[in-house]
Structures are given as C-alpha cells and as structure tokens.
Amino acid sequence: MKKFIEEFKSFALRGNVMDMAVGVLIGGAFTSIVTALTTNFIQPILDVVTGAKTYTLQDVAGFGTAFISAVVNFLITALVLFILLKSINKLMSLSVIKKKEEEEAAPTTKICPFCKSEISIEATRCPHCTSELDK
Known part of the structure; x- marks a missing residue:
C-alpha cells in the first residue's frame, strides 16, 4: 500500500497533471465570466434591439455589478491557484534537493x-x- 501511495503522489504532482488541473479550474472560473457577460450585457442589448423587453436604469446598474462580481471571483480563484502551485513547486524542489544531497554520498x-x-x-x-x- 505504501508503494501505491508513493506512485500516486509522483503521478499527481507531475507537471502535466498539475497543468491540466489548473486548466480545468481556470476554465471553470472563466466560464462564469463569459456567462455573466452574456447574461448581463449581450442579452439585454438584444432584448432592447428586438423590442422584447425594456430595462430601467436600476436594472442596468445591476447588470454591471453581477459582471464585476464574476471577474472578482475569477481573480480570487486565479490568485489561490497561483499561491497553491507556487507552494507545491517549492515543496517539490526542496524534496528534490534533499534527494540529491542523499545521493551525493x-x-x-x-x-x-x-x-x-x-x-x-x-x-x-x-x-x-x-x-x-x-x-
């Protein structure tokens, strides 16, 4: 079981797997920005142009805050991922250095x-x- 855990750890912390995980998480966070942009800006413009709906000034102000909220959520997610990856890379470099010192007997x-x-x-x-x- 110990060997299995070691193999899984080396697999999970390999560069390709970490890059893919970051890509999926950033993609999910960016999806909310695209959804907010579409829902809060493009759809109301199409509604006004086609005459399907009219909006008040308060409605328009609410659209901007929802979009800004999505952008802030994306930036927070990106910052957390950056800090997490930076700390994982630091730990990995420390363990590699330690192994090299052990090998240099x-x-x-x-x-x-x-x-x-x-x-x-x-x-x-x-x-x-x-x-x-x-x-």
Missing part, C-alpha cells in the same frame, strides 16, 4: 597518484603498481 574510490588507477578509498597500497599510499 562520500566517494568510495580514489585515484592512485603514481599509476592513476582507480582504487578503494581505504587502500594503503595500490593493487596495480604496489606503491604505498598516504592515508
């Missing part, structure tokens, strides 16, 4: 100064040229 080999062969770090004599090595 102490060397296990060294180069013989006489014959330039690769030998064990603990060797006191080179197995190739039998030279005595400094500790």
